[in-house]
Amino acid sequence: MTTGISEGALFDTVLIANRGEIACRIIATCRRLGIRTVAVYSDADRNARHVRLADEAVHIGPSAARESYLRADKLLDAARRTGAQAIHPGYGFLSENAAFAQACADAGVVFIGPKPSSIQAMGDKREAKALMQAAGVPVTPGYHGDNQDSAFLQQQADEIRYPVLIKASAGGGGKGMRLVEKSEDFAPALLSCQREAESSFGDARVLIERYIVRPRHVEMQVFGDSHGNVVHLFERDCSVQRRHQKVLEEAPAPELSDAQREAMAQAAVAAARAVDYIGAGTIEFIVGEGGDFHFMEMNTRLQVEHPVTELVTGIDLVEWQLRAAAGQALPLRQDQIHHRGHAIEARLYAEDALKGFLPSTGTLQVMQFPEASAHVRIDTGVEQGDAISPWYDPMIAKLIVWDEDRPRALQRLRQTIDAVRVVGVTTNAVFLGRLARQADFSAARLDTGLVAREIDTLLAPLPEADDAAWMLAALGFWAQSQSAKDDATSNPSPSVRGAGVRVASPWTIADGWRLDTHAARFIELSANGQTRRVAVRQEHDGLRIGFDGEAASPVSFQWRAPTLTAALDGVRRNVDVLVQGSQVVLYRGEDRFVFEHVDPLHRHAGAEAHAGAVIAPMPGRIVELLAPVGTPITKGTPLLVMEAMKMEHTLQAPHDGVVKAFLAKQGDLVADGAVLVDFVDGDAEDAT
Incomplete structure (x- = not known):
């Protein structure tokens, strides 16, 4: 990125007191500037991407953040042991902890962030409101x-x-x-x-x-240095939220007048000056329907959504943080900072949106994104094969796009979301794709209640698979298995064509061939409670496919994993089919269909093992038991509250019935899949 800054003395070594995508982001900037990096990691992050990327890494404790990433003494000890001159806190964890910033200063280590007094002043929201009122900044x-x-x-x-x-x-x-x-x-x-x-x-x-009715959440990026300079880098709109957590962010904020932008910018600079601010900070405002705005809070750190500001200004905010912390003056004056085009960011999480946004844990068996370009940027802290653990925020990646204006940027966002391929955990990609196409968002009619108002549409059940989807999924499964057999016989080929796999000997083809008859492969798939059997038959004139017991149709196709190009019933389709274990996932445009391959040799009745029970959807701690034991309750009644991934989740009755017993008590730590509630159909007498 072009910054116009002159070279100056920077740190030799920086310790990154964080994890995930922000740690990887800081490492990338430090590497470009020739700065050596030290990562820290917990037990859960022993093989994490940020650990693999850093020049050096130090183990700081168990998986729980309070025993590792929140331990200032361990972080400072790691800095001392590795000779780090500065600590970058990223965001979250200790990034806004005034005591940690002071401990760094006392230890002779530079804290890459504001002074402890600035963090203290803005860290307590009550005191911050009074301070902003005194500075003439409007408050709620x-x-x-x-x-x-x-x-x-x-x-x-x-x-x-x-x-x-x-x-x-x-x-x-x-x-x-x-x-x-x-x-x-x-x-x-x-x-x-x-x-x-x-x-x-x-x-x-x-x-x-x-609560301001139909408010917008607009924030201003500010920067200060130790020479008394404070500038703003324009605004971001973060109105699209769920439970007060941002989902989509964009810069610049649409549908604001120049006068509103300027007034907000001046208020933000005044707020930063009021606390003698150094480094990157964000002044967050609530904007009413009439355009009036009120100070909400100041985040005294880098924000998750900082990439959209970087894309529209061409400025590397992490580099500015490093230079400000090293005592350099801000690289540019206010009149030298400009913005161009429009950028939007979507947060891709490992969570099941259709099941109440429950976090999803597991191994990223497949993780594929569009290639990075001038228009698409992917910030992530994981790679294919890594695990999403229950210990930390379940973010997989930030999908950031840029283009000359908002309509074109929005179209790029939709294409980028549609191109996400993740298998192994459930993601919110479908939810994001629907949100990116939602009418009010598309028209920039934004407020923080948008998601809540449209939640039924955004979380509507996935579309039922049509006949073509079933057959394409089966064909993709068949092509994948044929390719695997080809590889196993040491006769790899770059593609599988409709005439079958080309191999050196007919005796190596495991296709069920029989004398004087046509070979057929029966593939049984299930989805949404429905099971169908698809026959893939190799005949003299080519391949035919159809449902068991029905007439088969000719099909021509080409397979270059994961893309399947197939002409079926006169319609040519390009789809992606990912096969992992027994799961078959078909991507067709913005639609995604998840099938399970039914192996007739491995049928079992395990699904009945916990019939009637309420199961822990993830590891966590039981916070509160809510429902009465032995009393009839209706579907949706809250049963208990559990805490996982730093959030509280309420588990509800799956249907009308009675709580026979709670199998965990308040304060218990429970594993993923643990039976928490013995819940039965019927009335109180049935539970005895």
Whole structure:
């Protein structure tokens, strides 16, 4: 990226006190600048991508973040042992911890971020609001005081008027935040918010704010240096959120007037100056329907969505962080900073959107993205073969696109999402693809309630596979197996064509050939409770395919894994078919169909083993048991709350019935697949 900066003395060695894609991102910039990098890792990250990329790596403890990535003493010891002159905290973990920044200073190690006093001032949302008011920055009406008595907070919320937001004072990233629509819902929401805030930040204090109806979330990227310079790098729109966590982000923010942008930019610079800010920071605003804006919070660190700013400005924000931390002046004046085009970022997570966005763990058996280009950037902390563990945020990658204007950037986003190929964990790619095509988002009618309003459409069941999908999946499975047999006989060929696999000897073809009859391969697939048997038959005039018991149709095809090009019933289709174990995944445009290959030699009744039970969808800790034992309840009734991947998840009754027994108690750590609730059909008498 072009920055226009002159070369100057930088650090020789930087320790990265983080993991995942942000650690990999920092390593890439340091490598370009000739800076040696030191990674740190926990037990779960022993073979992680950031560890493989760094020049050196230091083990800092067990998998739990509180015993590794949140241990300042271990991070500083790693810096001392490796001779690191500076520590880059990335985002999350200790990136906004004033005590850690001070500990770095006391140890003679540069903290690549703002001064401890700046973090302290903005880290407590209540104090930050008062500071911003004094600086003339508009703030949202609410209660930001010290009194944390639950009855008093209820009274304040009632006086502010509903809807209100309960927000963790030390929070960020949507954690420890609850929207409350009416007074009777306040007490349980407060308890849950405090519990999550204590778990995530070690601080259960909250503040109460009026919820701005149909708000937009617009943030300004700011940068300061130790020479008194503060600039902004324009705004980003982060309105598309789910449960207050960003899903899509873009720069610049659409549908803002030049006057609004300028007023917001000046307020952001004033906010940064008020705390003598150094390094990268983000001033987040809530924008009302009338265009009025209010200070929400300041993130005193780099943001997850920083790539969209980089793509529209051509500035490497990590490089600017390194230079500011080294004492250099900002590379450019405000009048030298310009933006061009439009960029959008989508966060690809390992989570099952159609099952309440439950995180998904497992091995990335297949992970394929479009190639990087001037228009597409993929930031990721994992590679094919890596595991998504239950210990940390389940982000797989950030998909970032750029083009000359928003419509073209949006089209590139859709194409990029459609091209994602991940097998081994469930992802939110379908959800992202639908969101990128949603009418209001496409028309830039943005507000933070968009996802909630459209959730039924965005989470509609996947389309049922049509006949063509079943046959293409079976054909792809057949072609894959033929290629595997070809490889096994040491006669590899670059492709499989409709006439069959070309090999040196007919005796090496494991195709079920029989004398005086045509060979057939029967492939049984299941999906959505339906099972169908497809016959692939090799005849003298070519290949035929059809459902068992029905007339077969001729098919010509070409297979270059994973792409299958097939002409079936006069229609030529290009699809991708991925086969991993017994799973067959067909990608056709924006549609994805997941089939299971049914092996007749491996049928079993294991699916009945836990009939009637509620199973843990991931490893986690039981927070609270909610449902009564022995009393009839309806489908959807909350049964228990479990904490996993730093978030609380409520498990609900799968159907009408009765809780016979809870098989885990509050505070228990449970494994993925553990039986948590003995839940039965019927009434209370059936449960005895």
